[in-house]
Amino acid sequence: MDTSQLLKGVLDLAVLAVLRKEDGYGYDVLRRLRQGGLDGVGDASVYGTLRRLYNAGLLTSYVVPSEEGPHRKYYSLNEPGRERLVESGQTWKSFARALDDLLGEGA
Amino acid sequence: MNTQTNTEVKHYLDGMREALADLPAAEVAEIMDDAGAHVVEVAEEMGDEFSLAALIDRLGTPRAYAEELRAAAGYPSPTSTAADTGGDRLVFPARFALWSLVAGTVMAFGFAVTRGDALEVTVLVGLCAAAATLLVFRQKGLLTAITRLPETVAIRDALTKVLKSDLGKAFESLRVFQPVWWIGRALLIAAGGTLVYRPDLMFVLALALAALSLFAGPKARTDRRWLWISLPATGFALGVLLAVLSALVLRFDTYPISAPVSYTPSPPTRHNIYVFDKDGKPLTDVHLYDEEGRPLNATWYGCTGADRHDNRYPRPRVVHDERGCHEEPGVPFTVVMPTLPTTTTAPPSTVTQSPAPTTPIPSTTTPPTTATTTG
Structure with missing residues (x-):
């Protein structure tokens, strides 16, 4: 199954999740997602998702000047973001459990 | 990052910016802040292996990148906005x-x-x-x-x-x-x-x-x-x-x-030449030669279309008027000769150079008809 289709629905949750412990700039978030096993995630999708979560008021951002290369815009979870993470996380877990149960005998 | 890389990355970023151009400028600036920085960072990671093709291979074309970002961010697609604003x-x-x-x-x-x-x-x-x-x-x-x-x-x-x-x-x-x-x-x-x-x-x-x-x-x-x-x-x-x-x-x-044409050595030819003796009397049927004894031939065209190629002057004048074409013999003007002793070299006259003193023609090739008045 094409994971990119699956990712579309859960990328919000994944991005919120990797920002829970530590703030990160875009590339940072991308690396953490890939290290976490989501290889198929597209660069542009991550940046688009960050913009959407930011515009939805779930993230705050700040710019950190860097001595070499361009400035980096860091994103961090704010209170609504944390609430959304908990909420979406629960939805996902019950969804995943249900799917696991369905697959239980076959897979 | 060298300048070449710089230009190519800039090119890529400008392509992205263009694909997002329908979005509000502030939003585009925000996107370019982090997505643009990302492109730069990816390009830097490539180091020596960087090329525009490699960058596109890794990230997709600027347009595709912008499209993916647009979809993930939930922005309106460019075609729908164009339609909305009255494409x-x-x-x-x-x-x-x-x-x-x-x-x-x-x-x-x-x-x-x-x-x-x-x-x-x-x-x-x-x-x-x-x-x-x-x-x-x-x-x-x-x-x-x-x-x-x-x-x-x-x-x-x-x-x-x-x-x-x-x-x-x-x-x-x-x-x-x-x-x-x-x-x-x-x-x-x-x-x-x-x-x-x-x-x-x-x-x-x-x-x-x-x-x-x-x-x-x-x-x-x-x-x-x-x-x-x-x-x-x-x-x-x-x-x-x-x-x-x-x-x-x-x-x-x-x-x-053009060179051979313009430098072909040929004796200067005139339409006509009139010769006068020391008393101002016009001479006709004069044969002219240059200093090497070559006849000063020139072509003359008469009314009938017949032509003559010789050194006998003056030629009849060809006149076109209401009577048509006709040939007029004779001299159309008269000259006043300066009153000077006949032995000296010729001084300038009022109308034309008076004839040079009759020196013998140095050539023997043709029997020269020295200026003879025939009437």
Whole structure:
């Protein structure tokens, strides 16, 4: 199954999740997602998702000047973001459990 | 990161910016802040292996990148916004702008090649092209409307096909020399305007246009609106180049032909010669020779079309008047000889050089008929 289709629905949750412990700039978030096993995630999708979560008021951002290369815009979870993470996380877990149960005998 | 990489990355980023151009400027700036930084970072990671192709391989084309980002961020897609803001309303201006660009480019080329012929048409087309340029720069969304015109799509498809061919690849590899061409183009425009055409009027105008074209070159690479300046400039410059080259070719071609013609040594021939003796009496049937004894032959055409080629002067005058063509013998004027001793060398007379003192003719080839009066 094409994971990119699956990712579309859960990328919000994944991005919120990797920002829970530590703030990160875009590339940072991308690396953490890939290290976490989501290889198929597209660069542009991550940046688009960050913009959407930011515009939805779930993230705050700040710019950190860097001595070499361009400035980096860091994103961090704010209170609504944390609430959304908990909420979406629960939805996902019950969804995943249900799917696991369905697959239980076959897979 | 070296400058080449810099330019290519900038090119990529500008492509992204263009694909997002319908979004609010502030939002585009935010996106470019982090997504742009990402592209730069990816490019830096590639190090020596960096190339535009590698970057596109890794991230997709700027347009594709922008599309993916757009979809993930939940922005409206560009086509729907164009439709919302009345894409159809822009079809006429879009078409006008596109065809003015084509006509302007062709006209600029033709104007340069013909060295300023058809001035009226040129001015008319030039005004259209200028209006189109203004429109493209001022009217938001017009560029999108132009890119969606069926003729634009057709042109772009054709261009893509050419670019994918070997010829296109060869052409693409010349891209490195593009800055050189921009400078050459500016020089050609300045030269065309100042030297070849109207030196007085066009001087300032040509310099301004040259500077503008210099500026438009790099701009047009990332911002299509600059094509409305860059393409006609290219047309004009190519026209100037062609005009200069053809002038050079013509010059080299005509030299070997004209040289023998203009330097053929032949005795000077006149239409007629009148000779007078020391008393001012006209001499007829005089045979003339030069200092080497060669007869001073000349061709004479009579009324009947018959011609004569000899050294006997004066010839009858051929007169065309209401009676038609007729030949008049005799001398049409009289001269007053200066009253001078007959032994001295001839002084200048009032009308014509008086005949030289009768020195023997140094030639023996022909029995000279020395000035004999026959009546």
